[in-house]
Amino acid sequence: MQDGNYYYKPSIVGKMDNVYWLRHLSHKVVENAFGDKLCGFTIALEAWRRGLTVTVNSHRASQFQSYVISSAHNSIQFNRARIASLTAKRAIAVLNNKYTTKESLLKEGVPTPLGKKFNFNDPYESVIDFVRLIGWPVVIKPLVGSLGRGVYTNINNDDDLLVYCKYIIEKLNVKNYLIEKYVVGEDYRILANNEKIFAAAKRIPANIVGNGVDSIMKLISVKNAARRKNPNYYNRMIKIDNEVEYYVKNKGYDFDSVLPKDLVLYLRGKANTSSGGDLIDVTDDITPDIAHAAIKAIKAIDGLEFGGVDLLYDSNTGNFSIIEVNSRPQIGHMYPTSGLGRDIPRMLIDTYFPEAPVRHEDINPHFVFDVNKILSPLVSGVAGSITVAPKKNFENFVRRRYLLKGSLSISDNKLSSRLLAIAKKHNVFGSVGKDKEGRLLFCLGGDKLAVSYFINEVCEILSCIKESSKIWKGVIKQSFIVNF
Structure with a gap:
């Protein structure tokens, strides 16, 4: 609907x-x-x-x-x-460390992947011993961090794990990190407090879709151009880094390769929107078990009021695991790639x-x-x-666009001051600028009579005439802006 x-x-x-x-x-x-x-x-x-x-x-x-x-x-x-007044510092301290988060979830019986923390000084052999205990594939992530930085998933062999270990330690300067069992499933971000679910979204890793014509590099550029127009993705581009290069190369391509039409190429393992992922609204589709688990995860963190719960859900088996909880989640569920904005x-x-x-x-x-x-x-x-100045209440709010024509024998500075004073007098908001022919273009909002009085006074004082007047469909800011 x-x-x-x-x-x-x-x-x-x-x-x-x-x-x-x-x-x-x-x-x-x-x-x-x-x-x-x-x-x-x-x-x-x-x-x-x-x-x-x-x-x-x-x-x-x-x-x-x-x-x-x-x-x-x-x-x-x-x-x-983050609802800071209602969120205890102890909750933030727990969530700032992925291992203490895991311990809190396990203590309350919330399903979460097996994992162990390591220090950069620990011998690599001890890491491999743990991996062989829990089995491949695994995930590596910094103990402290956000936005998916330094998180690498679905690692399947010693060589790749060693590469990622060295990278986060030597390049990202990570001192402590977590190795945990990779869990199969679709990535969900659920917003909840300790009583109810606010929204749920499926997160899809950064990807491009082939059209049989453009190169992989071109497709990434086009996808980023579209992301810049989304309020939530605006500064969250698909950036070419070691992980993206690995995913392209692992599928037998390079950045000059042309993808076949409709072929989807995933560029990362993690699905964070901060690293180029897409958000698909699934609020109406999550199962009661998942909703209950998300609320339980919030409750498991003592002192947490509201947060984002990340989980992996396997629709084939119905199994799921909570992989992270965030006390200051992005609320980009308002602007999904697909589905209803929440x-x-x-x-x-x-x-x-x-x-x-x-x-x-x-x-x-x-x-x-x-x-x-x-x-x-x-x-x-x-x-x-x-x-912020209290919101103005209007008896009969209108939005009008006026184009005024006349010979303006007044400097822009004096004109600006005069218009600002008249706008304040009539409690009218909006903006004014000049078109190429020097005509004044007003986009106004306010009480119907006030807007009418304002424009009539402007015409009288400046000896202008209304060349056009029409309904304006734009947004009105509670200010008056002079754009010249």
Whole structure:
């Protein structure tokens, strides 16, 4: 089911038969928050649209990392998507070490692969002895780390394992690492707290599909170009490294090879979106056993409120294993490669701020706060924190586009100051610029009468006439921006 008022089919991600994103979080709404700012901005935006107070802190402000959401009776600190106020430091300490995470899961009876930690000084023979005990294939991963860095999967022999051991120790400077049994299954990322599932997605390793014409290098370039248009994948490209080179060579190709039409070539073993993987929504398809295990995994980490649970599921046998838990997960489930985008920000505000003054159904989906204006003084060090101006409530919200024609005998600086003053007077938001012929182009939003009064006053003061007036379908920021 795709509700036309809630979802839209984005053309920017390419020809997908089954992909729908959230209309109120369209790529236009979040265009200034692609990549690292996405999690924090979308949660804060939902809160602001719902009448809650949002205060952004200067710590890593360029990534919209630290912020506080408050109501009249409740205040919660967030770190991107981590519910920081409700997440104990002891939980973060456990999750920052993959082996202590494994121990916590095993203690509570949560299925997780057999594994053992090693130090860079341990003789390679001791690693091989352990592998022969648990059996090939195996996975190697740094004891501390995130985003799949230094994780190599499905290793099947001594020589390859030695190569990866040397690489993470000598090139990545890893001091402690984990060897664990490789588990067959599809890679899932589930967002949950200790009571319920928020969303589930299948993660597909970085891949390209042959067309019988283009080289592997060209196909990677085309895939990356499409990823840049996805708010979640924007800075998560398929990068050519040792692992990608290995996967290409292992299939008998080089980067100049032309893949046969419709042939899928996987470029990595791990499926993290940070390393080029795709996200496929499966929220409606996960089994009760998997849902229960994900919630149990959150509960197994003492002091964890909300997180991302990574598991491998074998659909043929029904077996699964939890391989990792993250206290600050990406919430890119809003922008899948295939399937329905899931409204994680709404679910978080509904769950932790049920007293929000505005229902989600009553928000204005065309109105946003200006993230660049909020972050600029924080990034520059001018301010330590900034509270976003309360959301303006409109009696009769309209969006209009006006083109004004006239002889402007005034400098751009004076014109800018005059327009900003008039916009403030009438409480009108939007932007103004000039076209090639020097005509003023306004994209405005606000109360219907206020917008009308504003444009009439501008025409009178500047001796302009309205050459055109039409409905405008773009997003309105709670600011007035002069683009000249």
